[in-house]
Amino acid sequence: MTRSFRVESLKSDLGVAELVDIPTPQLDEGEVLARIERFALTTNNMTYAVYGDALGYWNLFPATRPGYGCMPAWGYAEIVESMAPGVPVGTRVFGYFPIATHLTMRPTKVTSRSFVDGAEHRTGTPEVYNLYELQPQDADPRLDSLTAIYRALFITSYTAADYLRDRDFFGAEQFVISSASSKTAYGAAYCLADSPAQRIALTSARNVDFVNRLGHYDAAHEYADLTAIDATKRTVYVDLSGDGDLRRRVHEHFGDQLAFDCLVGSTQADGFPEEDSSLVGPAPVFFFAALQLDAYKAEGQSRTFMQRYLRDEREFLERVAASDQPSITLREHAGLDDALGVIAGFHDGSTDPAVGHVFVPDAG
Ligand SMILES: NC(=O)c1ccc[n+]([C@@H]2O[C@H](COP(=O)([O-])OP(=O)(O)OC[C@H]3O[C@@H](n4cnc5c(N)ncnc54)[C@H](OP(=O)(O)O)[C@@H]3O)[C@@H](O)[C@H]2O)c1
Known part of the structure; x- marks a missing residue:
């Protein structure tokens, strides 16, 4: 046996x-x-x-x-x-x-x-x-390893960027992306490169250098320096950390300029956020890639989507695994x-x- x-x-x-x-x-x-x-x-x-x-x-x-x-x-x-x-x-x-x-x-x-x-x-x-x-x-062990790591993450980055693009990026002048060192976060920053908005990273102090080296963000700040980010710009928050305290600080800092709060990840949370009527600005909206893929399927778009996705995933994997400066x-x-x-x-x-x-x- x-x-x-x-x-x-x-x-x-x-x-x-x-x-x-x-x-x-x-x-x-x-x-x-x-x-x-x-x-x-x-x-x-x-x-x-x-x-x-x-x-x-x-x-x-x-x-x-x-x-x-x-x-x-x-x-x-x-x-x-x-x-x-x-x-x-x-x-x-x-x-x-x-x-x-x-x-x-x-x-x-x-x-x-x-x-x-x-x-x-x-x-x-x-x-x-x-x-x-x-x-x-x-x-192909190397490609299989990269695909095993990134497929579920990059498809999330990609469909989340589609979701924002379909809504004209909510008019954002900047995206503020938390847990910016995570693969899903920097995949999203990569996919949002076609938008006119800046991509601002929020990360732990120990990961600022890594995030800067990635080359997908226009600027990087550690969490404690959130208030250094320009609050006069129309902002979309792409939340990979799920951290409730950080969410509150983001909402208070950007106030009326916070156009949308897209909750994608929970690297620093142990559950969904409770409904919080005291939160300034728009309530977080949970983005679930699996449901987005089911929606493409229901609309008969799965095949077209996957063709487009696989072409772009290959380019992304070449970029992250590039021999001169791998991520x-x-x-x-x-x-x-x-x-x-x-x-x-x-x-x-x-x-x-x-x-x-x-x-x-x-x-x-
Ligand atoms: N909604 C969806 O459909 C969907 C699909 C795929 C993934 N996701 C979510 O995206 C998030 C990122 O996943 P990933 O696999 O891309 O992550 P990853 O590459 O493994 O990211 C690691 C980073 O996450 C932060 N982190 C991880 N564990 C932490 C902890 N215990 N305490 C504090 N910070 C921690 C740190 O970033 P910083 O120092 O930069 O904060 C760390 O560098 C996950 O929550 C995942 O579930 C969501």
């Missing part, structure tokens, strides 16, 4: 994760066994855990023990056993996986490009999380042991944003 390992997170303290040895079940008719080749972890995976109950992420890969949950991650896998028609052994896929060596799935809606895991416990979340896109046989250094971890420390680093905020963590779970 194949030995299978999985990382499970303690729901009551998301900095704590444990490696669990689980028996791989015998496949039933209609099921496949995927061996996970490589996946990436960023703060976004931590946020999946933070919203595990509220947005249903804990349901996708049920944990073996009560009080624990399986944090999802994006990556690549190969089908190594199959009892499902149309999905032969050797098929490679990109999609959503637990932090594990293997996953049993039940392919439905099988086409020449993709299938959907129709396992019963996976209903009720946006389809993008259950979709597995078929991949070429010849893996990221890939760190490849063999096995799953290091995942526990990497998760703890995301939890306490000590992770270096210049490092991209990639795992090869079954490194032999």
